Amino acid sequence: MVDHARNAAAFVSDIERTRWHDQALWFVRQKRDRAARSVPEWEKLRESAQKVKSHTLAHLGHYLERFEANARANGIDVRWAADGAALRRIVAEILKEHGAVRVVKSKSMLTEECGLNPHLQSLGIEVTDTDLGERIVQLAGDHPSHIVLPAIHMKKEDVAALFSKHLHTDPGNADAHYLTRAAREHLRQKFLEADAAITGVNFALAEEGGFVVCTNEGNADLGTALPNLHIACMGLEKVIPSAKQLGVFTRLLARSATGQAITTYTSHFMRPKPGGRLVVVIVDNGRSRLLKGRQAGALSCIRCGACMNTCPVYRRSGGHSYGTVVPGPIGSVLAGASDVEKFASLPFACSLCASCDNVCPVRIDLHARLCDEREEAIAVPDYAGKRAGLKMAAFLLRHPKLYEMLMGLARAVLPRLPRGLLYNRFNLWGREREMPIPAKKAFRELYRERRCRRR
Amino acid sequence: MGKRVGLFVPCYVNDFYPEAAFSTLEVLESLGFDVVYPENQSCCGQPFLNNGMVYDARKLAERFVDIFADFDFVVAPSSSCIGAVKHRYDGIVKDARYPLLRQRVYELCEFLHDVVGIENLRFQTPFRGRVGLHNSCHALRELGLAAPSELHIPPFSKVRAVLSKIEGLEVVEPSRDECCGFGGTFSIQESAVSAMMGRDRIADHRTNGVDIVAGVDMSCLMHMEGLAKRDGIPVRFVHVAQLMTGRV
Numbered sequence: 001m002v003d004h005a006r007n008a009a010a011f012v013s014d015i016e017r018t019r020w021h022d023q024a025l026w027f028v029r030q031k032r033d034r035a036a037r038s039v040p041e042w043e044k045l046r047e048s049a050q051k052v053k054s055h056t057l058a059h060l061g062h063y064l065e066r067f068e069a070n071a072r073a074n075g076i077d078v079r080w081a082a083d084g085a086a087l088r089r090i091v092a093e094i095l096k097e098h099g100a101v102r103v104v105k106s107k108s109m110l111t112e113e114c115g116l117n118p119h120l121q122s123l124g125i126e127v128t129d130t131d132l133g134e135r136i137v138q139l140a141g142d143h144p145s146h147i148v149l150p151a152i153h154m155k156k157e158d159v160a161a162l163f164s165k166h167l168h169t170d171p172g173n174a175d176a177h178y179l180t181r182a183a184r185e186h187l188r189q190k191f192l193e194a195d196a197a198i199t200g201v202n203f204a205l206a207e208e209g210g211f212v213v214c215t216n217e218g219n220a221d222l223g224t225a226l227p228n229l230h231i232a233c234m235g236l237e238k239v240i241p242s243a244k245q246l247g248v249f250t251r252l253l254a255r256s257a258t259g260q261a262i263t264t265y266t267s268h269f270m271r272p273k274p275g276g277r278l279v280v281v282i283v284d285n286g287r288s289r290l291l292k293g294r295q296a297g298a299l300s301c302i303r304c305g306a307c308m309n310t311c312p313v314y315r316r317s318g319g320h321s322y323g324t325v326v327p328g329p330i331g332s333v334l335a336g337a338s339d340v341e342k343f344a345s346l347p348f349a350c351s352l353c354a355s356c357d358n359v360c361p362v363r364i365d366l367h368a369r370l371c372d373e374r375e376e377a378i379a380v381p382d383y384a385g386k387r388a389g390l391k392m393a394a395f396l397l398r399h400p401k402l403y404e405m406l407m408g409l410a411r412a413v414l415p416r417l418p419r420g421l422l423y424n425r426f427n428l429w430g431r432e433r434e435m436p437i438p439a440k441k442a443f444r445e446l447y448r449e450r451r452c453r454r455r
Numbered sequence: 456m457g458k459r460v461g462l463f464v465p466c467y468v469n470d471f472y473p474e475a476a477f478s479t480l481e482v483l484e485s486l487g488f489d490v491v492y493p494e495n496q497s498c499c500g501q502p503f504l505n506n507g508m509v510y511d512a513r514k515l516a517e518r519f520v521d522i523f524a525d526f527d528f529v530v531a532p533s534s535s536c537i538g539a540v541k542h543r544y545d546g547i548v549k550d551a552r553y554p555l556l557r558q559r560v561y562e563l564c565e566f567l568h569d570v571v572g573i574e575n576l577r578f579q580t581p582f583r584g585r586v587g588l589h590n591s592c593h594a595l596r597e598l599g600l601a602a603p604s605e606l607h608i609p610p611f612s613k614v615r616a617v618l619s620k621i622e623g624l625e626v627v628e629p630s631r632d633e634c635c636g637f638g639g640t641f642s643i644q645e646s647a648v649s650a651m652m653g654r655d656r657i658a659d660h661r662t663n664g665v666d667i668v669a670g671v672d673m674s675c676l677m678h679m680e681g682l683a684k685r686d687g688i689p690v691r692f693v694h695v696a697q698l699m700t701g702r703v
Contacts, residue, residue, distance in 0.1 A: 009647035018651065026631070033604060042607040310605065312634045316648045349645060351638025351652070352505060353592035358605035374507030386640070390503060394511035397466065397498040398518065407470050428643035432650035433681025436471040443464050443473035447480070447492050 001342055001382055002324075004349040008317035017155075022315040024152065029309040031259025032359065038261070039251065049252055050363040052245045053300035057291065063206040063239045064282065070209025074271040077279040084114030087283050091116060091198070091231055092123055094279055098229045100125070100195035106213065106220035107131040108200030109147050109303060110233050110283055113325045116198075127198075128190040130219035132183055139166045145319030147326055148257045148305035153318050187219070197223035201234035201280070202302070203249055207242030210270035211280065214253060214263040221267050228276040232269065236282050237299040249302060252361035256304040286338050295337040295369055300362040301330050307356035307366055313349055322346060329356040329366040336373040344380040347373035404444065411438040457487040461526035463519075465533045465673070466498050468694075472673045474702050475694030479532040479563050482578075482699050486571055493522050500547075501539035505639050509547065516540075516548045524552040527559065528570065532696050534562040534671045538597035563696055564671055565600055568613040576620040580701030583623040587660035588614065588695075589670035589679070590632045600671070604632050614671060614695065621698055629659035637678035653682045657690060667703065669695045 012018050036042045056063055068078045081087040087110075095103065103120065105111065105127055117127045117138075129138045133150035137143060140162055144150030151159070156174040164171035169182045199220045204211040211232060213220045224230045240246065254260040272278035290299055308314045308328030319327035324335045324343065332346035347370045356366040378387050396403045414422070415437070423430040441449075460483055464476040483490045500515035519540060523529045531537050540560050544553060561569070567576055594600040594614065601612035618626050636642065636652025643649075657679055660668050668690055670676050676692035683690045697703050 005645045005647070008645060012647040012651050015651075022655075036607050039607070312636065312652050313645065313648050316651050347507075348641065349648075351592070351634045351636055351641045351645075351649070353634035353638070354596040355592070355603070355605055355634070358596060358603055371505060371507070374505070375509060376507070378507040386506075386644070387508070390506055390508055390640075391511065394503055394508070394515065398514055400495055400497045403466070403497060411470075428646055429681070431646050432685065433653075433678065434684035436467075436677050436681065438470050439473045441473065443469045443476040444492075444494060446473055446477060448494075 001380070002322070002345055004317070004321055004323075004345040007321035007323070008313070008349070011318045011321055012316060018316055018318075020155070021153065021318060025309045025315045028149070028258060029306075029359070032256055032306055032309065035255035035259040035261065039255070045248060045252055046361055046363050048248050049302075049361055050300065052240060052248060053362050054297070056240055057237065057296065057299055060236065060239070060291065063241060064236060066206040067204050067209060067239050068282075070207065071280060072209070074209045075278070076209065076271060077277065079279060079281045081281050081283045081285070083285045084283075087111075087114045087233060087281055087285070088116055088119040090281055091233070092120060092125075094229070094231055095120070095125060095196055098196060098277070100227070100229060102190070102193050103127045103196045103198055104130050104190055104194040104219075104223040104227075105198040106200065106215055106223055107134055107150070108198070108233055109144075109325060110200055110235050111198065112144065114233075114283065114285060116233070128187070128194075130187055130190065130217075130223055131215070132180065132217060135183060135187065136162065139163075143320070143325070145327065146305060146308055147303050153320065191222045191226065194223065194227050196227045196229040196231065198231045198233065199224065201232050201238050202253070203246055204234055204239040204280070205243050205246065206239050208270065210268055211238075212246065212250075213267045213269065214250070214265065215267070216258070216260075216264045218265045221265055224269075228273075229279075230269070230272070230276065231279045231281065233281050233283060236284055236287050237301075253302055253304050256306040256359065256361040290334070290337055293337060294372060295333055297364050298330060298333045298337065298369060300364055302362060304361055306359040306361065310355045310359045311350075312353065312355070313351060317349070322349070329370065330364070333364075333366060333369045333373065336370070336377060340373070340376045341380055344377040344382060347371070347377045404442070407438065407442065411440075411442075414438060457489045458527040460488040460490045461523045461529040462490050462492045463496060463499070463523065463529055463531035463536065464492065465531065465536050467677065468532060468673050471677065472694065475532050475673055475696055478694065478696035478700040478702050479530065482563070482567075482696055483530060486575070488528075491526070496522050499536045499539050501536055501543075502639050504539055504543050504547070513547050516544050517550060520544070520548055520550045520553050520556055523560075524550070524556050528566065529556070529560045530563055530566045531561075532563050532671070532694055533673065534565075534591055534594035534598050534600060535674060537562045537565075538593040542597060562594065562598055562600065562671055564614045564617045565598060567617045573616050573620060576617065578621045578699045580621060580623075580699065582621075582698060582701045582703050584667070585625045585627060585663075585665050586698065587663055587665035587668040588618070588626050588628050589635065589656065589660070589668050589675060590614070590628065591670055591672040591675045592634050594671050595632060618695060618698065624698060627663040627665060629656060629663065631659060635675045635679055637675045639674075642678055649678070650682060653679050654686070657683055657688060660690065661688070665690070667691050667693060669693050669698055671695055
């Protein structure tokens with residue numbers, strides 16, 4: 001089982017770094033607030049997005065078929081992958097057909113989810129992540145800790161050390177411009193040499209049979225510009241009815257993600273380029289199962305990362321503490337729904353503050369979803385102790401006389417106990433805090449006394 | 456005879472913070488309400504709802520409805536318990552009296568603002584000074600007692616509006632309206648993150664130079680109080696009702 005609390009405690013133990021991580025992401029959250037306030041109808045826009053998504057999910061089969069038919073009519077090859085293995089196989093086959101050995105890939109959490117990179121690399125194919133943050137974590141042999149800011153767990157100085165090893169930069173120079181220029185030069189070469197491009201899909205348009213990829217670095221465009229082969233990997237929840245609804249989402253996405261009015265590049269791919277091949281692989285990998293369950297609403301997510309930036313727990317525990325591809329509130333919902341045994345700690349990695357609900361551009365009630373998931377999570381063997389303790393508490397609370405008696409005992413005994421006995425290793429509250437002191441008389445008692453006096 | 460108000464006192468308030476409950480009682484009585492504290496009350500069931508233990512939550516929720524169904528109003532010095540009763544009993548409690556009850560259940564400031572009306576409030580207490588207001592999550596985001604910073608809606612705060620009726624009180628708020636990290640069993644299960652969240656809130660309040668922090672949820676305050684005590688930070692934590700009665 002992923003033990004979020006333990007991972008989080010390890011992260012928090014470096015308090016300076018955690019504070020920096022918290023402040024960096026809070027800064028993004030504040031940028032998001034300002035961007036949202038620049039749109040008078042912001043809350044209406046979120047409602048519209050929620051409606052479009054829930055309508056599309058309710059008719060998902062219909063819209064996916066429309067998308068497939070219209071994309072085919074545009075000359076796009078459409079393939080279906082039931083799971084990660086199928087995606088890996090399909091992509092490898094297509095690359096082989098084209099004799100492609102050097103691939104440039106723009107950001108795609110789906111390919112991360114399906115383990116595409118290691119698979120292709122095992123077949124001798126070079127895959128270069130071209131999103132700067134993703135390239136950084138790729139060079140570090142690491143995983144993204146955030147879906148929009150993959151390398152947010154690393155400081156400039158860490159990147160300087162990393163680049164000096166791989167890109168031969170000056171290890172003492174942690175200037176962001178300097179490092180970005182070095183990455184840029186390095187990536188230009190990769191773009192020039194590429195035989196194929198792989199991208200994700202932000203929005204697939206059923207009516208038009210095309211799709212949209214949003215990036216800030218233009219790396220999807222650069223990647224797809226030269227090679228004749230473009231493979232786009234798309235989760236099946238990415239479809240929306242038509243371009244008519246697209247504006248609702250492009251207005252929300254970048255504002256929610258980074259506080260920009262719109263992503264720097266919003267690229268529309270409607271057909272293969274002359275002489276080229278464009279393939280869209282539509283991936284299920286557990287999504288249709290999710291659609292049938294009580295967490296279906298989580299499929300509305302447009303992967304903006306706003307719930308992570310606002311989450312006080314995420315900001316203080318880091319993305320890797322979740323042990324998932326998608327971390328934070330939405331990641332916990334998705335992981336819990338896919339494998340409750342393995343991810344039972346994630347629904348509890350939440351103080352139920354509900355801030356995520358309020359920033360979610362498609363209004364997923366994330367904290368309520370997490371609370372729902374606790375029903376299954378509390379039943380896993382790891383939480384047998386917690387469950388038993390709560391059961392006992394519930395029993396006492398149903399018997400107020402007994403409860404009062406025990407509290408009376410505690411009132412008498414607790415103040416006399418030596419500190420060492422009270423603050424033992426089982427006292428989880430006392431690890432970080434002092435215990436509250438029971439009042440000399442409980443309110444119940446004071447109330448009784450007052451009533452007697454008044455009679 | 457005034458309208459009958461059932462006073463709900465959360466279990467930990469009853470045992471650890473009777474002053475908060477007593478102040479609530481006094482404020483309501485001073486406004487002419489006939490306040491009754493049913494002695495067989497215990498818990499609203501929230502801790503069990505929050506831990507996915509529906510069976511146990513239901514038992515306690517049913518008790519709550521049964522005990523409080525016949526009052527004109529039910530008031531509690533807690534937004535999170537009231538939030539649970541108001542918004543989370545659906546599908547849990549089948550009692551036919553619940554739909555009516557949920558409309559008559561209030562957090563104290565909400566009751567003073569929405570039912571009594573702030574024009575009818577005036578608190579004169581010997582207390583003078585600056586107080587940091589802790590906005591608890593359930594007050595902000597579940598009961599809607601104030602506008603949370605995430606939403607693009609006009610700013611308002613029912614709590615501040617009520618507190619503005621306390622003479623000589625200056626209310627200041629921290630820079631972030633972020634969770635203090637209590638979160639019920641979260642505070643022990645995720646102790647490290649919880650503690651850092653609480654310490655960050657305390658530090659935020661301290662930059663405003665306050666040595667009293669007040670709020671509508673003693674649970675959040677209990678957590679921050681424990682941290683401040685451990686760290687030797689001289690801040691006191693009181694319920695807003697105590698500001699109204701001067702029992703500070």
